[in-house]
Each structure stands twice: as structure tokens, then as C-alpha cells.
Amino acid sequence: MVKILLAQPRGFCAGVDRAIAIVERALEIYGRPIYVRHEIVHNRTVVEGLRRRGAVFIDTLSDVPEGATLVFSAHGVPLAVEREARSRGLRVFDATCPLVTKVHREVARMREAGRIVIMIGHRGHPEVEGTMGQAEGGMELVETASDVAGLKVPEGAKTAYVTQTTLSLDDSEEVARALRRRFPDIDRPKKDDICYATQHRQDAVKRLAAAVQLVLVIGSSTSSNSNRLREVAERVGVPAHLVDTAEDVRLEWLEGIERIGITAGASAPEPLVRDVVERIRSACGGAEVEEQAGERESLVFPLPKGLWDRDLEAARAARAASAGEGS
Template identity: 60%
Template sequence: MSAAAAKEILLAEPRGFCAGVDRAIEIVERALAKFGAPIYVRHEIVHNTYVVNDLKSKGAIFIEDLAEVPPGATLVFSAHGVSKAVQEEARQRGFHVFDATCPLVTKVHVEVAKLAREGYEFIMIGHKGHPEVEGTMGQLESGIHLVEDIDDVARVQPGQTEKLAVVTQTTLSVDDAAGIAAAVRQRFPAIREPKQQDICYATQNRQDAVKVLSQQVEVVIVVGSPTSSNSNRLAELARKLGVDSYMVDSADELQPEWLQGKVRVGLTAGASAPELLVNQVIERIRALGAVSLQRMDGVEETMKFPLPKGLKL
């Protein structure tokens, strides 16, 4: 065993799959079992390479353009949600649709629709081009203004400020979003905020766990795909706290030099990363010389979301 290799692994709690991801994957698997392959899925069901490839092997076909889906086919909307235009196009094309949008994203959509009817415009805090942001902004034809950082807040020009509300992408950095929201409040003091913050419980819990983890280790490994917003935020957060942090899509991406000279390595996973991948990373770190594994104490998540009607087997 190398004297330079990490000796201990500290496992974050909670980590990995959240209720929305569990539900989205189960919707695709049940649709395949009930209706047979192929099942079409608009966009990656969740942002994880392993999960997407696993479902492909079972008969799921991932598409971006609904024109690729044959008439009468079964179509699943991804966990990130879709715009009204995509919903309408699916209806017009006559697809058998199951909506795997995370209920916490749907909550934001419902709030937007309700307040828009009351004449509100919106500031949305989020990342341009992310499918969740496109889906939420696409709930309305106009009147949602995206801000990605504090500088954007100074530049945004809503049509009116008497009725203005703020909504947030559910997978952002809790701390970054709070800073941007503070700048929004400062510029628009009368802005309406959601009763409960839009950032989801799982994003918050995983970030809170990384804050505790980072105080106890010398390097943090995050299991997650490059497209996963919440996984990227975990790696960023550890770095902001002064700890080296790396994201891996699979165990074979882990580089031995990351662990050289480190005694304790922290390990976590984004909300779309399966535990199987975490276990493979543990085995790789053990093969590089780690001799002990400890699990952090953390919040126990019991959230479960119901499946759409029509998917009981």
C-alpha cells in the first residue's frame, strides 16, 4: 500500500438519488414493462450517463425533437420539465404522454401560471440553456426574465415593477441563489417571493452535507455527470470551502494523483447518480490504498412522489 495514498473514506449523508429522480426512472421502466419498447423520452430523463445508457439498453430512445417520434408512440417528458409549446406539440401529434417532471419543478410551473393570470412578470434565477430553466420560462410566452448572477440583476428590465415575482431553478447553489435573490430584493423591494424556497430539499440536503464533509477531509470526490447541475454545485461548493474537489462520471475517471498526500477523502454523489457508481468509486479508492470507510451522520430523506395514473403494472 502506498504511503502517499488516502487511508480513509468519509461518505456523505445524504447523497445520490432523490425522490424526483427515483420517480422519473421508474416511470420509464414501468412504461417499458407495460407498453414494450421503444419508449421515447424527450431529453435525458435525468442528467446521468449511466442511467441514460442503462435505459437505452432496455429500449428507451432519447430524443430532443418531437418530430423524431412516430405518431401514436409513448413519450415521457424528462424530470426537468418542458415548455407549454412542447406539451401542446405532443398533444397535437397524438402521443401517449407520461410526464416525469419532478413535482418540485411542477410546483414552480403552477406558481408561474397562477401569478401570470394575476398580471405578474417574473425574474428567474437560473442557468441559461438548462432544460429546467427552458421548461419554466416556456410556461409563458413572455414576461420571464432570466438572471444568472448578481450583474444580471442590475441589467434586467422588466416591463413593469408593480407586479413582479421571483422563481428559482431547483438545483442551484443555495448560497449563490441567496446572494442573487438578495440583489433582486434590493433592486425590486416589493418583489413577491415563493412561500417556500424553490431550491429543492435534496439539493439543499446534499449541499449541507458537503459543508460538513469538507471540514473533515482533504479532498472531495463528487459522483455525477458533467451535465448535472446539482452535481456541479457540490464540487464547486467544496472548492469554495478550500478543499480540492473533483467530479467523476464513473470510477475509472478517478485519478490516483488526486489522492496523493491526502489522509481522508470525502465522497458524495449528485441527486441523479446511482449508488452503484458510488460503490464502484469506493472500490477504486480502496484499490489505491484506503483501509477504512466511515459514513457521516446526516438527514434521512423519506420523501416519495406518486407515479402518474396509468402506470400500475
């Protein structure tokens, strides 16, 4: 009998829960369409589900009509985008994960202190774009430890660094060590920037990989934290594959495998986990499922003002009054 081990924790984190809830509540209160800058989170199933309900995902604010409602994605946006949205009078809800916002505040503090800020992150990722956009100049990006030697920083300049929240802790620490070797007086964040959920899921997949012959990570290819989970499992020495949905599970991966581990990135919903489990059960003629012990997460981030219950009641009352006037 094949055995399936489920990582704990896995799937949605508090920041993703909040971001999705912001779009859902905005649709409920203000009606469709609701415009979202970039994908609200990096998961194809989530994005397509919200698109069917009336969310419109855009890359530039020029695609947003006057007077519309706009949501910033969980990854954050540059200050210039925020200023443009507000100058146009758009109704804006910021779904930036509070842990990403913390990094933005660190950048502001470091720049106010006159430091050149070096960001450890992946070029082109929306979170990196948003964080680098918190300063008008005075920021550099490094992806690997080997990039540190090529940094063009004036001799004697004060430096500091921040980190993309969804990186592998091991990878980011390797780059941080290289930065500290080159810049012994470099300022660092008061707390690690790698978010609690990213770290919990990476710790869980290390435990998972040590107990199985194959790891399946449920998440989209655009999801940084999901890709890091696959890499973490591979470093333990176990074959690992990233799958968007159950249909992506190739049956040849399962041949000769008796213990399969499943985890999910922080933007992957739990129904996708259940679908993958059922596909394996069907392919293998049944399987025992066991959930591993691990961190139980209880953190909840509040919704922004304008999306609370009383705002929904006010919107309903306004719609009713408008309907009565038109009758």
C-alpha cells in the same frame, strides 16, 4: 490507513427515483421503444442503461412516431411541447419532478397576477427551458447578481421571481437579494424553490468537506446539482473533483491524502459510489470507510396513472389475447 467518509444523504432523490421508474415501467408495460424528451436525468450511466433497455432519447417531437409512448424528463417541458404531444395523440407520461411542477404553478400564479416573472437559473438548462416555457412572454432570466442591473423592466411594473431547483442556496440568495434591492416590492415564492434534496446534499457536503482533505463528487458534467456540490466543497477550501465513474478518478489526486470524502449528485446511482470506493481501496492498498450522520430521506412520489400494477396486468392480458388471436 486512508479513511473514506461518505456523505449522508447522497445520490438519488425522490424525483429522480420516480423519473427512472416511469421509464422502466413504461418499457415493461408498453414495450420498446419508449421515447424520452431529453435525458430523463442528467447522468450518463443511467441514460445509457435505459437506452440499452429500449429508451430512445430525443430532442424534438418530430422524432417521435405517431402512436408512440413519450416520457417528459424530470426537468419539465414548456407548455408548447406538452400541447404538441397531446395534439398528436401520443401516449404521454410526465416525469417532471413534482418540486419543479410546483415552480411551474408559481409562475402561472404570478403571471395571472400581472407580474413580470424573473427566473434565477442557468441559461440553456432543460429545467430553465421548461419553466420559462410556462408563460408566453413576461419572463426574464438572470444567472448572477450582476445580471439584475441589466434587466429591462418597465418603471412601476409588478415583478416576482422563481428559482431553478438545483442551484446553490447561497448563490441563489445572493441574486435574490440583488432583485429585492432593485425591486423592493417583488413577489417571492411562498416556499424556497431550491429542492429539499439539493439543500440536504449541499449541507452534507459542507460537513464532509470540513472533515477531509479531498472531496470527490460523483455525477455527470451536465448535472447542475452535482456541479453545485463540487463548488460548495471548494468554497469550504477543499480540493474537489466531479467524476462520472470510478475510471475518472485520477490517482495523482490521492497522493498524500489520508481522508477522502465522497458524495453523489441526486441523479447518480449508488453502485457508482461503491465503484469509486473500490478504486480508492485498490489504489491505496485498502481504506477504512465511514458513513457520516445526516438527514434520512423517506419521501416517495407516486407514479402516474397508467403505470400502476393493474395497468401492467392489463397489458399482459392484452398481449396474451392478441397472441391467441394470431395463433
